[in-house]
Amino acid sequence: MSEVLKSYRMAVRCGSAQDPVGCEGLANLTAMLMVGGATKHRAYKQMLDEFFEMASGFDAQVDQELTVFHGTVHVDHLARYEKLIHEMLREPAFAVDDFERVREDQLNFLRVSLRGTNDEELAKEVLYTRLFEGHPYGHHPVGTCAGLAAITVEDVRAFHAEWFGVLTLEAIAPIALPEPRQPVGIEATLLDKAEARGVAMSFGWHIPVRRGHADYPALLLAQAWLGQHRNGGRLFDQIREVRGLNYGDYAYIEYFPRGMHEFEPDPNLARRQQIFQVWVRPVVPGKAVFAFRLALYEIARLVDGGLSAEDFERTRNFLSKYVKLLLKTDSLVQGYAIDSAFYGTGEYTSYIAEGLARLELADVNAVIRRYLQVENLHLVAVGPGIEEFGALLKSGAATPITYEVEVPAEVLAEDAVVAVWPLRIGAVAVWPFEQALEG
Amino acid sequence: MTKVFPFAYDQRDLPNGLRLITVPLKFPHIVALYIVVNVGSRNETEEGKSGFAHLFEHMMFRGTEAYPPERYDAVLKQAGAAQNAYTDDDLTAYHTTFTREDLEAIVAMEADRFQNLQYAEEAFRTEARAVLAEYNKDSAEPFHLLHEKLREAAFERHPYQHTTMGFLRDVERMPELYEFSRDFHRRYYRPERTTIILAGDLTVEESRVIVERHWGEWERGDYEDAIPVAPPLRGPIDVTVDWPSATMPLLQIAYCTPAYSDASPVSASLDVLSYLYFSETSALYEDLVLKEQICDHFFGMNSDHIDPYLYVITARVKDASRIDEVKRKVAATIIAMQTEPVDERRLEIVKKHLRYAFAMRMDQTEGIAGLLARYVALRRTPETINELYEQYARVSAEDLRRAAREYFVEANRVTVELRYGV
Structure with a gap:
């Protein structure tokens, strides 16, 4: 929190869920052009020069239901900065050369940065698109390759005029969202990528719980015990620390993109419909089905046995303190305040602290039994030898693993159970990875 | 100051x-x-x-x-x-x-x-x-x-x-x-x-x-490193790397640069050159990314190290057939760096940017400690930050031209490019 900096953040209740059919990516492209293109008064190069001198910038983030514009500037430059951001928001030029450049950037993000070079994020994002197929959340916030290719600069101008006129949370009423279809059995989408060195996996299912829901604090606690990026947890301990199968394993109850680059989630990714999601970092192909089974086994054990009183207290204490570390800057405080308004909850850290304080162990275990399960879910895996991976899944055959080191007898005994963990496999789709995100 | x-x-x-x-x-x-x-x-x-x-x-x-x-x-x-x-x-x-x-x-x-x-x-x-x-x-x-x-x-x-x-x-x-x-x-x-x-x-x-x-009781060690001194780079070296699937070509043009120092203008000069010639506000960025749209990423930077390391210019090129064009344009910019006088007004803007960019990072505890750690690794004292920024304030057009002439030379260059289907 600084006396010499001022932060700005404006949110509007419009996002990729409002992309017209056939123009998937329009909301994001519009926002990216507003912050990455010319205004009616200045070429984009001039904007860059102005921001450079102030050592500042102005960014946008588009998610399914929210678009947010944000930036921070030194107080020495307030008037100059406000003039610039006003132009960007109110008077974007939507020049054709900027449009072509920014659209190509978005296409390259989907094809190269995400699909080509980030197998883990690809698995996670494809999981969302599969679980929300046919739903307004059914495509990545950046769009699809086909959708982006179809968008014209006129579409961008019209979208800006329709949705980004008044940048407040109240300006636009929330759109209707249909109930998404829950997977039946273990459905899978397997992306074949021969050159990868490991199999990246994400799996999940729909949950009705979101911030503001009565069960949110309890489910947050259960998720924290399973583990979130960089905070360890049961999945990390069992899959990585005990067995050395990969680099980490985490669970989430809210959308958390770019997880491998960030220690804490970005604000303003608020969604009224969330999934329970598990992220299994790349595992060598021969052990990938075992690692998937192990993740299921751990969740099933949690459902059956519940948390112990000690783990409950420890995790509650951790979360109560940890949330206070999240609001590091004025900009983040603003972001969390917007999310609180979106969800209709009080100030974030108080909301979490009070919710956690009211919990009893029995409530948490009841919530775990209510929402966690390992029967009906969607799995996305990206990696080499994916046909064999799929065949192994469908066969239900045992997938024992061996170790290069001596492993305690109790781990081996557990492995014997994990290796034959029943998999009730539903529909399985195998795609060349190039098919993902095309539209 | x-x-x-x-x-x-x-x-x-x-x-x-x-x-x-x-x-x-x-x-x-x-x-x-x-x-x-x-x-x-x-x-x-x-x-x-x-x-x-x-x-x-x-x-x-x-x-x-x-x-x-x-x-x-x-x-x-x-x-x-x-x-x-x-x-x-x-x-x-x-x-x-x-x-x-x-x-x-x-x-x-x-x-x-x-x-x-x-x-x-x-x-x-x-x-x-x-x-x-x-x-x-x-x-x-x-x-x-x-x-x-x-x-x-x-x-x-x-x-x-x-x-x-x-x-x-x-x-x-x-x-x-x-x-x-x-x-x-x-x-x-x-x-x-x-x-x-x-x-x-x-x-x-x-x-x-x-x-x-x-x-306080932790026992002092006595191990002495024998870290070899790298022989001078025998450039120019050009390396092509094959990538097994379709991806955008990547190009890095690197020059060997001296070890980090806050006692001479060299490290500061190399940083200032980055902002003038290879940043988002440089003429070359405008050409490659905004106008011609040959690249979607383009930047150049020195990286502070205890021993001599590399100044790296990085480009992600949209079409492999234009990699040579990017190389030519980078080479022309380097000649300009070595021969043409720096616009004093732009130099002052870069210095202003550096001061404000630093001030903008002083807004939260973890970020401040994290920034210190980077510098402490080099000289074991936060004072090096103050000294480096004093060097930035003093950098002259002549310092910049001298650094450009001394380090951005062919014998000092390694270029690597990565493409699909080499």
Whole structure:
């Protein structure tokens, strides 16, 4: 929190869920052009020069239901900065050369940065698109390759005029969202990528719980015990620390993109419909089905046995303190305040602290039994030898693993159970990875 | 000139050589602890043993007798602390952010693991496999391979020739090197190579008392590195790297540059050149990214290192048939850097940018401590920041031209390009 900096953040209740059919990516492209293109008064190069001198910038983030514009500037430059951001928001030029450049950037993000070079994020994002197929959340916030290719600069101008006129949370009423279809059995989408060195996996299912829901604090606690990026947890301990199968394993109850680059989630990714999601970092192909089974086994054990009183207290204490570390800057405080308004909850850290304080162990275990399960879910895996991976899944055959080191007898005994963990496999789709995100 | 680092700090050395830097800040409740060890891939001089500094970052989470991993984790959880670590060429840094009431508990626990780390061979082997899994995860990113090839080509004998992860062949055989790992700890995890940074809601006095109490008995080491001096680069060297699937071509044009210094204008000049000629506001960026739209990423930067390292100009090119055009345009810009006078007004804008960019980063405890750690790795004192920024303020057009002429020469160049279907 600084006396010499001022932060700005404006949110509007419009996002990729409002992309017209056939123009998937329009909301994001519009926002990216507003912050990455010319205004009616200045070429984009001039904007860059102005921001450079102030050592500042102005960014946008588009998610399914929210678009947010944000930036921070030194107080020495307030008037100059406000003039610039006003132009960007109110008077974007939507020049054709900027449009072509920014659209190509978005296409390259989907094809190269995400699909080509980030197998883990690809698995996670494809999981969302599969679980929300046919739903307004059914495509990545950046769009699809086909959708982006179809968008014209006129579409961008019209979208800006329709949705980004008044940048407040109240300006636009929330759109209707249909109930998404829950997977039946273990459905899978397997992306074949021969050159990868490991199999990246994400799996999940729909949950009705979101911030503001009565069960949110309890489910947050259960998720924290399973583990979130960089905070360890049961999945990390069992899959990585005990067995050395990969680099980490985490669970989430809210959308958390770019997880491998960030220690804490970005604000303003608020969604009224969330999934329970598990992220299994790349595992060598021969052990990938075992690692998937192990993740299921751990969740099933949690459902059956519940948390112990000690783990409950420890995790509650951790979360109560940890949330206070999240609001590091004025900009983040603003972001969390917007999310609180979106969800209709009080100030974030108080909301979490009070919710956690009211919990009893029995409530948490009841919530775990209510929402966690390992029967009906969607799995996305990206990696080499994916046909064999799929065949192994469908066969239900045992997938024992061996170790290069001596492993305690109790781990081996557990492995014997994990290796034959029943998999009730539903529909399985195998795609060349190039098919993902095309539209 | 006003010092750019805006906070008063206390720097003191314990008799065992441990250095403590305390930065009291007015942001309430939060304390950030950075433990910076002057060991990185730069210290991995032995054949077949690259990647050990990074592996050690992992091993440090394997516990002690007093704090086995479960207890260590329980204390962190009890504190609600956020913790991580990273390894780079010249340092390994361990950082924890927590609220002030847990200061002594965290500092004590960290002191214990630095002094009393214990792990069995099985745990070592398991962790070494997690490192291989990390390598495998990183390998999906073409920049990773490009970077490996750049270093291999640029550094003949110096350990900068491998990335922090190490050569893949060495990562694969790490599980066999348990005994060496014990030696590694004994050599490098020593007080005279370690600096503790405590920033946030605390006083110099309490910081000193707590650190002396828990770290004062740590025994000084006596290992002396023999880090080879890299022979001059015998450029120009051009390397082409094949990528197994469709991707955008990547190009890096690198020049060998001298070690970090705040006592001469060289490091500051190289940074200023980046902003003038290779940043978002440069004429070349405008040409390649905004007008011609040949590249979607383009930037150039020097990277501060203890030993001579590289100035790297990076481009992601949309079409492989235009890589040569990018190379020609970069070459023309370098000639301009060497021959044409710098626009004094632009130079002043760059200097203004540098001052404000620094001020913009002084807004939160963890960020301040993290920035200090980077500089402490180079010169073991925050004062180097003030000195570097004084150099920035003094950089002249002549300094810039001299640096451009001396380092951006063909004999000093390595170019790597990565494409699909080479």
